[in-house]
Amino acid sequence: MKPTFYVTTPIYYVNDVPHIGHAYTTVAADVLARYKRLMGYDVYFLTGSDEHGQKVEKAAITAGETPLELADRVVKRYQALWERLGISHSDFIRTTQERHKKGVSEIFSNILAKGDIYLGEYEDWYCTPCETFWTETQLIEGRCPDCNRPVEKLKEESYFFRMSKYQEQLLAHIEAHPDFIQPKSKRNEIVSFIKEGLRDLSVSRTTFTWGIPVPGNDRHIIYVWFDALTNYISALGYPDETGNYSRYWPVDVHLIGKDILRFHAVYWPTFLMAAGLPLPEKVFAHGWWTVEGQKMSKSLQNVVEPNMLIDKYGVDVVRYFLLREVPFGLDGDFSHTALIQRMNSDLANDIGNLLSRSTAMAVKYFEGILPEPSEMIDIDLALKTKTGEMIAIVDKFIDELAFSKALQAIWDVISAGNKYIDDSAPWTLAKDPANRGRLATVMHTLLESQRITHCVLSAFLPTTAGKALASLGYAEEISKEKLVWGGLKAGTVITKVEALFPRYEGKE
């Protein structure tokens, strides 16, 4: 039986417009999923949308439709973008689906029955026009931070989750599992947050209706995070603990943005503990993108729209840039200049041109029919070895979610390929018929190295890798077993195709 691998993105808020941050998490998850599939894993890759809450309810009223109509309409923005980005998710969960509501109701009832959810009173400052509760510390000079109007102290009946009870258990878990929260700096933040003391968490609201009602008490709607986080198991069929749930849970990694780390590293694990379910293996919080050095915001109108980037540069350029430019886990800056730099240097000049010059020579010297190689000498063997070693290096970096390092390792082989051509100088060999055998070996070595490279790269740049492998006359389905040397057979038809990546000469 294949080993399993379960990876998730957050479910994105349906009312938001997809931006580069959403694309980032999802592309990273996709690369991970594709890579693990390639390596023989039985992969479940989940993404989806969070469709409940007051904002959706309000937006729907404004638009003159029901909340579900609104959600149905706008969820397509995400689904269409994932389609364009080549996202290979196994499932797309919407929190308005019956399977999800069932899962949430069940886990809520379960914890309620165990006594870790109880009915109490929630007292805080309430802004009536905004219909929002604020804590004392959120207020700005005693007024609503959103609209600056006066607030009043209000008591609301609310269900509470006994999160405080799980403080020590959670700390012990984090202690025992050093990789549970990553990167490390974020883990430390969470640890100090927990040590300051966990309070019980209000997990229901009575101020709006668009959501999942508390079982047995319709006046209460289950709080957003309790609802949303449960998607990770409701999508697997929970409360049915057979089938996909037993197959994939606990999740191997939740990929998230750093803004929602607390919910994933504190709330979610304690919910699971209370429900008696296993905890995630890993929660990885990646960084934020600034744009041209500035924080992304609607008011600055600098939100980077992924569709625009794809139109302008192409899918794989965007995928490559996002994962190569910045170490996963750190913040990074998006700029057109930097993207074009990467595109020209790494993609057009290095990898694109390497394939171009290689296939051109195969066509020119051997009419595009891959010749039988003769004995390999040192420089051939060096490239072969380097190509083989790259696989283990990439594997290690992928496990660490160090996507940029994995790509660097792949590019080391690309560079070695370019250098190999200069060192072996096929154009010189071609001048003397006596070197025919040697030339054949050089061409074979060169193309085989790229065949393996593009097989690995298919996890990152599926479209490009497909084009490159087609150019190499390689049509087999890629798998771990195919990553060993010798996949290209003599007689294979090599064709020079259009450039994998254009050079971008414009200013922006």
Place this chain on the structure above:
RNA sequence: GGCGGUGUAGCUCAGUUGGCUAGAGCAAGCGACUCAUAUUCGCUAGGUCCGGGGUUCGAAUCCCUGCACCGCCA
């Protein structure tokens, strides 16, 4: 205010437990080749490793202190 982090070549950053003349990529300059998307390959960086003090035979790497920036919490 509490806790934590960062500050290394023009830019982005690597630099395990302190130890050869402090490294990589990109940018820039020079040279070489010509198969290729004027692409590739080679060579070239003399950077107070934020400032100051200390420990040590020896510190970018440890300790103290100052400055700057950032994150989490309050």
